[in-house]
Amino acid sequence: MDWFYIEGVLILAGINIIAVLGLSLLTGFTGLFSFGHAGFMAVGAYTSVYFGERMGLPFLVAIIAGGLSAGLMSLFIGRLTLKLKGDYFCIATLGFGEAIRLLLDNLQVFGGARGWPGIPPKVDLTTVVIFSLLGIIFLVFLINSRHGRAMIAVREEELAAKVMGIDVYRYKVISLFISAVYAGVAGGLLGYYLTFLQPKLFGLQKSTEYTIMVIFGGIGSISGSVLAAFLLTVLPEILRSFAVWRFVIYGAAVIFIMIARPQGLMGGKEITLKGVTSILGIPGKNRRTARSGEV
């Protein structure tokens, strides 16, 4: 294996991790299914590249602008659709994703369906790792805050959450906004990594892939989402030598794991330091016993 090839796969895995983290907040922690996340990615990607290349803004500013524009778009969509319950929201996002793609297909300013070639490569592994780490850290803090708990309450039982005094609608909007920002940033990074953008990249298939990753990793688990995004990006590459049969095997593997572990890889649990040390046995236990000894 050559490092250059692996680096490419890792960059892609990192970008997918960012997008899946966003979706994980929405689907895994707030209980809203979205099949339009590729749409937010597309908005982020095209905005980033537009700001970066046509307006000449620095790379970082362009990426952040991409994330924010996807976020703004989500506020608009959220206002219209978040009052819808359950499946209806899911269908609305599906429509949104397709609408964005078709809009971009028709916008000749951005190259239409023929794509936007010649974007300078500005993304390397370090950039992606930093962005995904920031993404993970922010999400961990958010989930463990009052706001995170409110979102989980919304996921578990909307009515009960409302009775508890949680503004269900507001938390749904916040969750969708943050989720869209993640998708937008991932989109911008993808554009600068691929050096090429095309609406076809952000089709329904992409949205579905991300939803699969969230469920595969386990609903309501950040480490599960990261693990799933990583594994499901790497798996098709490992299977590359199977040529025609590659996606048959990929599909079979996903089905097999979902049957074997219906709760997903992590099943709502997290990889924590405590967990790791308790599996390893020694250090955590020692420290705890020492402490209790002191008392």
Added chain:
Amino acid sequence: MLKKVAVLILSVLLITAFATGCGQKNQGAAGDVVKVGWIGSLTGDQAVWGQSELNTLKMLAEELNNSGGLLGKKIEIVGYDTRGDATEAVNAVKRLISQDKVIAIIGPNTSSSAMAISGILEEFKVPDIATVATNPKVTVLDGKVKPFNFRVCFIDPYQGAVAAGYAYDVLGFKKAAVLYDVTDEYSQGLAEFFIKTFEEKGGKIVAKEAFKSGDTDFRPQLSKIKAANPDVIFMPYFFKEVALSAKQARDLGINSVLMGGDGWPSDTLLEMAADAVEGSYFVNHLDFDDPAVQEFKQKYKAKYGKMPELNGYLAHDAFFMLVDAIKRANSFDPVAIRDALETVDIQGITGRIKIGKDTHNPEGKEAAIIKIEGGKYKFQQKYAVTE
């Protein structure tokens, strides 16, 4: 909380370290085998074409090896699937270059993939010959030729101009309608250049209607086209949709002549809609009945039990373009091959291939006009546009 963060950072570092460890097991290039890469669709809606390309290349490499190889070495074709997706193409090319150490790459057939891989080709200095990527931007961007991208086919503006020129000048049509797939890069490009040339010549576009990939009902668009009463309807998309839309057009009582591009030729089109496309014309890369292509056609049929698709013919010429360049460079060094590719001038089965130094396209390659008559493809004439 901090512990959790630390664990996450640790796990990412571990993963990276693991990957770096793998990276050190570098495979060297084998002694007497030289690898040539191929990328394209082996799965997805364009799989038919991709498989035909890969089959062709494997067959030709085998033949070449049996007759003594090239510069004393054997050629091995390494092909990877891209599903027609640009992200996959980038992964596949990275793997071909860094792991398989290929000296050159043939394919892909989609322009988007061909454009997405340019950066990697330039970074690692490996040449690529695209088969049917017809978007001009594959080889030339912002007026500058991309040093490592080549192609063996003619480009969309040319194909569009040929179709429009033939319709206006030879067939004498003055009113044209265009139905195209707005979500498809190829269709959008061809439609644009057809309209441009047709209008420049003095013709009138009476209707321009779009659909999106996956649509199966074209009646709303066709009804509008019918109302505009065109002489000819240009349908620049792939054979499955052509078959459906042509049938529906005839059902609606549209008698206009239908015209298309190189997305048309396929046996499936005739099986699905022979009556509906009777009397239609399309622009092709070659004449299937040309004596020059018979040998290849027969060999392919004997080996794989079916006729090669259009892409097979272009993959054939791309292969010989590469062989010619390697012979003249007298080396397997990718950069030397690239330099030699710039001066290729060979007679391929799809026409004369003389690569332009500033465009990396085969210059002045004639297009073939094919008419569908009696349920068969009938070659009309070679047609070139003069500026």
